[in-house]
Amino acid sequence: xxxxxxxxxxxxxxxxxxxxxxxxxxxxxxxxxxxxxxxxxxxxxxxxxxxxxxxxxxxxxxxxxxxxxxxxxxxxxxxxxxxxxxxxxxxxxxxxxxxxxxxxxxxxxxxxxxxxxxxxxxxxxxxxxxxxxxxxxxxxxxxxxxxxxxxxxxxxxxxxxxxxxxxxxxxxxxxxxxxxxxxxxxxxxxxxxxxxxxxxxxxxxxxxxxxxxxxxxxxxxxxxxxxxxxxxxxxxxxxxxxxxxxxxxxxxxxxxxxxxxxxxxxxxxxxxxxxxxxxxxxxxxxxxxxxxxxxxxxxxxxxxxxxxxxxxxxxxxxxxxxxxxxxxxxxxxxxxxxxxxxxxxxxxxxxxxxxxxxxxxxxxxxxxxxxxxxxxxxxxxxxxxxxxxxxxxxxxx
Amino acid sequence: xxxxxxxxxxxxxxxxxxxxxxxxxxxxxxxxxxxxxxxxxxxxxxxxxxxxxxxxxxxxxxxxxxxxxxxxxxxxxxxxxxxx
Numbered sequence: 001x002x003x004x005x006x007x008x009x010x011x012x013x014x015x016x017x018x019x020x021x022x023x024x025x026x027x028x029x030x031x032x033x034x035x036x037x038x039x040x041x042x043x044x045x046x047x048x049x050x051x052x053x054x055x056x057x058x059x060x061x062x063x064x065x066x067x068x069x070x071x072x073x074x075x076x077x078x079x080x081x082x083x084x085x086x087x088x089x090x091x092x093x094x095x096x097x098x099x100x101x102x103x104x105x106x107x108x109x110x111x112x113x114x115x116x117x118x119x120x121x122x123x124x125x126x127x128x129x130x131x132x133x134x135x136x137x138x139x140x141x142x143x144x145x146x147x148x149x150x151x152x153x154x155x156x157x158x159x160x161x162x163x164x165x166x167x168x169x170x171x172x173x174x175x176x177x178x179x180x181x182x183x184x185x186x187x188x189x190x191x192x193x194x195x196x197x198x199x200x201x202x203x204x205x206x207x208x209x210x211x212x213x214x215x216x217x218x219x220x221x222x223x224x225x226x227x228x229x230x231x232x233x234x235x236x237x238x239x240x241x242x243x244x245x246x247x248x249x250x251x252x253x254x255x256x257x258x259x260x261x262x263x264x265x266x267x268x269x270x271x272x273x274x275x276x277x278x279x280x281x282x283x284x285x286x287x288x289x290x291x292x293x294x295x296x297x298x299x300x301x302x303x304x305x306x307x308x309x310x311x312x313x314x315x316x317x318x319x320x321x322x323x324x325x326x327x328x329x330x331x332x333x334x335x336x337x338x339x340x341x342x343x344x345x346x347x348x349x350x351x352x353x354x355x356x357x358x359x360x361x362x363x364x365x366x367x368x369x370x371x372x373x374x375x376x377x378x379x380x381x382x383x384x385x386x387x388x389x390x391x392x393x394x395x396x397x
Numbered sequence: 398x399x400x401x402x403x404x405x406x407x408x409x410x411x412x413x414x415x416x417x418x419x420x421x422x423x424x425x426x427x428x429x430x431x432x433x434x435x436x437x438x439x440x441x442x443x444x445x446x447x448x449x450x451x452x453x454x455x456x457x458x459x460x461x462x463x464x465x466x467x468x469x470x471x472x473x474x475x476x477x478x479x480x481x
Contacts, residue, residue: 022432022433022434022435025432025435026431026432028460029429029432029460029462029466032462033462034460034461034462035459035460036459036460036461037457037459038435038457038458038459038460039437039455039456039457039458040435040436040437041436041437045435
């Protein structure tokens, strides 16, 4: 503690010699100068004083014709004073102050807490639209308004709270509890055919089977009835349940134009790097990426310090330029593309729903502009559909 | 008679010479008036009523402007002599 105080106050070591050395030594005492580490060797007096007493000491030495020599200056104040005219230090201090001000008052990082179904990226994107993004001046942000707008822009959020600790924005969210799928198995209903079909299999879980396996049904025909008789012969309504599979037909038309406007990507994509520094992006390149149309994607690698991510990193930006070109297709190419369209449709809408394609007949239609595939599918799949039984309410007696 | 009164008076205003010796490394002389002689092996100081001579080696003095001085070093002897 004492050493630290001495460091701040500044210590001056001196050497004094002369005829009236004892008058000088006693003069130091009489002037009230704190003088430590005094020793006298061969009529030369050595000592240490605080820097504030230097003028008094020099004046005393002058009056007594004492030769005074300052041998050493110790302490922080002398080091600081030595560098006071260095422009670099002044500029550095100014830049440092500016930097501290910047990172204290701008959004440097955004943290999202409490979300599970809604991704961080979605919330951060929505925040950007409400006016909270990296580099934004914190004092300009209306947090209440942003909370309200964030809640409105993401319907899955039930509650939002935005706060800031220094330059870090923390977004606390509570998600809406999803409504469970309601199976109304107590509502009286029939099972009807959703398509004109021939029944191939029937599994009845509840209700009375009306149509048998092998029978043909029209769309809307009751297959399993929810109106059943109890042991006493009284008609009661139930929620009919069952699995009905049938064979049915479906037509689909696929079209391919001979001339199409298509995005053609350049073979070479361009990579650029930015240095992300507390929310600000500094380009690490000289020439800007100048493209009219391009796909853009980026990934940011943040630096780590003692196992923690710091808001300094490198952004790897990838630009994939493309241009729109009119592409001409021959008849053969158009047919190939139509086959691809049909295959994709079957995969997406039949295979993934457990519908089996039993047969397909393809009719090709062409004109000067386009080629068309009219595909007649023979399919086997679920044809059951619940239909509620509406009962007139009994008059209340 | 007058010496007794002077002694009591000095004690009353706390101007009596006080010497505190700590081991053989430090001597504190309170109410020091003047340093008469000073070198590595010998320090002679005058107080109100006596002269204190300290002998030793590597002697140095610390003065914290409190009216007393600390004489540090390897102390060999302390001699007291009445003034006048």
